[in-house]
Amino acid sequence: QKEVEQDPGPLSVPEGAIVSLNCTYSNSAFQYFMWYRQYSRKGPELLMYTYSSGNKEDGRFTAQVDKSSKYISLFIRDSQPSDSATYLCACAYSGAGSYQLTFGKGTKLSVIP
Amino acid sequence: EAQVTQNPRYLITVTGKKLTVTCSQNMNHEYMSWYRQDPGLGLRQIYYSMNVEVTDKGDVPEGYKVSRKEKRNFPLILESPSPNQTSLYFCASSTRGDQPQHFGDGTRLSIL
Numbered sequence: 001q002k003e004v005e006q007d008p009g010p011l012s013v014p015e016g017a018i019v020s021l022n023c024t025y026s027n028s029a030f031q032y033f034m035w036y037r038q039y040s041r042k043g044p045e046l047l048m049y050t051y052s053s054g055n056k057e058d059g060r061f062t063a064q065v066d067k068s069s070k071y072i073s074l075f076i077r078d079s080q081p082s083d084s085a086t087y088l089c090a091c092a093y094s095g096a097g098s099y100q101l102t103f104g105k106g107t108k109l110s111v112i113p
Numbered sequence: 114e115a116q117v118t119q120n121p122r123y124l125i126t127v128t129g130k131k132l133t134v135t136c137s138q139n140m141n142h143e144y145m146s147w148y149r150q151d152p153g154l155g156l157r158q159i160y161y162s163m164n165v166e167v168t169d170k171g172d173v174p175e176g177y178k179v180s181r182k183e184k185r186n187f188p189l190i191l192e193s194p195s196p197n198q199t200s201l202y203f204c205a206s207s208t209r210g211d212q213p214q215h216f217g218d219g220t221r222l223s224i225l
Binding site: 031092100101 | 153154212218
């Protein structure tokens with residue numbers, strides 16, 4: 001079992017829809033959770049960053065972490081064509097002088113005008 | 114502007130011809146790493162460096178070398194490239210290995 005699982009999609013939605021992107025993870029030591037957005041021919045850019053369980057909102061984006069279920073989500077409200085990109089989740093922990101950051105494989109999202 | 118700069122952005126070369134991809138960051142980050150991204154496989158870490166003169170293998174280090182002589186630079190070296198190293202490569206930096214990474218815009222390598 002991969003440590004971070006993410007449905008690769010592709011996911012296609014109409015403009016204005018609410019988008020839900022999800023990842024599951026297996027390592028209970030993960031304590032930092034991130035979502036990155038990657039446009040074609042560009043590097044991933046950080047979208048959301050949360051520590052431990054809970055919700056975090058930033059404009060149209062909401063990140064949720066449920067550590068009891070080992071499940072993380074990214075919600076995009078009022079989706080726009082400019083949201084069309086690949087979204088990668090990432091989980092991380094630190095301990096005993098070492099770090100681990102593991103990415104999901106990414107979900108490709110298309111928002112259709 | 115905070116950035117990670119990779120060069121070249123695109124390179125087509127032949128098997129066995131040594132090449133170096135440069136990476137430089139201007140954020141004074143201690144942690145730097147190299148990833149390759151392949152369809153269906155996602156981002157896989159090649160090597161990382163926790164500080165100057167400290168480097169370690171990631172998940173897919175075979176066929177690659179790195180060095181970290183200065184804090185800002187972290188070049189990736191392919192001493193004898195092979196076609197299976199054809200990929201999209203990203204350099205990234207951060208304050209620590211468990212913190213958000215800042216990525217460069219990628220280097221697309223084609224090894225013929």
